[in-house]
Amino acid sequence: MQKNSNKSFVIHIILLFLVAASFSCEGIFQFNPNQITLKESEKNLNAKNVEQIHQRTPGDTLRFIFMGDTQRWYDESSDFIKSANAQPGVDFVVHAGDISDFGLSTEFKWINKIMQKLEVPYVTVVGNHDLVANGPIVYEQMYGPMDYAFEFGNNKFIFINTNSREYQFNGLVPNLPWLQSELRDNPDNKNAIIMAHAPPFDSDFDPKLQAKFTDMLAQDPNVRFTLYGHQHTFKDGEYYNDGVHYYVTTSMGERGYLLVTSWNDGYKVERITY
Template sequence: MLNRFRSFPRLTLLSAVAALSLSGCEMLEFSPNDFRSPDDEKDLTAKNLERLRQQPLPAGDTLRFVFTGDSQRFYDEAKDLVASVNQQPGIQFLVVAGDISDFGMGREMRWVNEHLRKLKVPYVTVVGNHDSVGNGREAYQHIFGPLNYSFVYGDTKFIMVDTNGREANFDGSTPNMSWVRQQLSDLSGARRQIVISHVPPQDADFDPTLTDAYAGALRTTPKLVFEMNGHRHDFGVSQPFNDGVNYVNSYGFEKRAYVILTVWGDKQFRLKQVKF
């Protein structure tokens, strides 16, 4: 027995010891791309929308929400942002305009959620280009939910669109224009619409074969208030196509600032910049 024990390769013994020492863990990440997560860190979009439904906004009431983007690896800033937002009165929810992660890893998305789950209000996200690298799209769908989705809150229909065309090799599939047009054509009982995506259509990372179609679809939507984006890490409001459609870009977390949007009436809105 002793001789046979000594004949084991040293590496095999070390591997066995390592496996035994880790056997008490609930979960092992065998790869940095492993996006498995416990139940309370799955389907976060659906869970946050359910929280929002439990706090209905009566018809005609003013909508007020926080807009930010590109959390990536800015975890200290995420902590401070949550503390600041929790002090704001009358906020109904928060939107992160993509790039929750930096390298498309599930662990990054869960780390950001560890901070954002401490918000007093629900939060929703849209998928970003950094969330789309590697197996990031699968991780995003596992942890958050669909890449394209919509919901109605109060008088407003929110349309959340995957616009990460470069990560789809500019193959004409992203954004999904058939889905976008269908969503824009159906108010679902709402009074107005807001479109939120990560990459703005005037950006080089947006599929150039779809720019005109996307901008044109928004231009011909009479109930559209504005289109909102992340990706550029800085705040701005512009009409890049000179067609009357306002595009609102978000701060990145590292800028230590966010925007509060107040919306009322058919298309009236006000923007307030908050630094933290």
Template sequence: MACSDPFQYNPNQVILDKNQQDLNAKNIARIQKRIPSDTVRFILMGDSQRFYDELADFVESANQQRDISFVLHAGDISDFGLTQEFKWVHEIMQDLRVPYLTVLGNHDLIANASTAYRKMYGDFNYSFEFGTNKFIFINTNSREFNFDGTVPDLPWLKQELANNPLQNNAFVIAHIPPFDADFDPKLEKEYAEILAADPHVNLTLYGHQHTFRNGTFYNDGVEYYLTTSMQDRGYLLITTWKGGYLVDRIKF
């Protein structure tokens, strides 16, 4: 018997080609090679899970949008946390005309998925800057860490927000919003207060609830936006400029 590729005998194995590793860092490098204009447009989508046909249709729709710099995946890339699911999603997302970045979802922590996610995409918490914007990605999947007080990492979030010498717009992106039952209730108030205390955070972005939703849920001036799942065939198209933003709901 001969086999040209590694033989996978366990669905929880993490076997990736080199071009399937460290994708967030690689895509940030691609984004930062672009020349930003005064106005930056990007897409927020999420909860791809097993909705592969719908995800392919999303890619076709996203590719028709004009002047998009990148796509943000708001988590739940996988459904059962299998490495093969991450690979299938990446194969489809590779057809995007622009780079894409991810944040960790709760389904991306099932079984051995945390190892697969780290190897394929990178750190659970990270940030980058583009134009007059800073994008901060943070793990908010508290339930998967037994509500132990470490997730989300609030000291890290404070540090990232403070490290903004150019006073750029600050966007915080996560999978689970703080008003959801899967977010650590002991950390909800402080999380919201950290965002509200920073004058550069006006908009923060999430997935998880499989519905479009938005509001200033803590009456503090910070707008929370949730995008729907791929199953529901929708995403958010966000346009931002220094000190402002516009959010459009797109159905495909």
């Protein structure tokens, strides 16, 4: 009788542990893999980090890192942090999207925990993998709007969702009227730097909007170059022979990123591997 009682007690303790773990925000177990549980410190991160960027004093020369496609490459992303923190004079980091692989809040939280080890703020654009399952809800709660812009020094940064395939090429993504409005809202003619996940020459970009998008950039004298991720390799070129240079950064799985330096009369984009 005592033996059975001890066995029942052990089973009861194990069940209590499992229940407690499943209710924990950081627990191993979840009843639903699409469950969204964010702390207040994990919400509206782009706005919070832009505020931190604005607290920095801009110089004549700006330096930032453009990286992306972390997905399931957690060890490689941790190694990226070490490389990024060793770069001198960096003002902030931009994550080019595909923060997650399956759009799960747990994935977003894991990457944010890694990115918080940066010595400078970071901001993001949304990737196509971030739009899977509950990903759009997680992204907007955690980072904010998918299309947004801010200014720092002599630069205007414009972040836009270009993942057209995830919207069945409905003609609304990328949001070209919004982009045109942001480009026009630049009375001081600051350097306009557009950043997105899928480049216009990628099959995931709406082919019906490609010419309108690229013409819009080419017709703006403040746009000299633009930055993308998604293709998991380094690429660059003046793809449309219109004066605008297109740069693509590689993934964390390939252990590389772009180091961008911008000043009033020029810019430089370097490929970094680690």
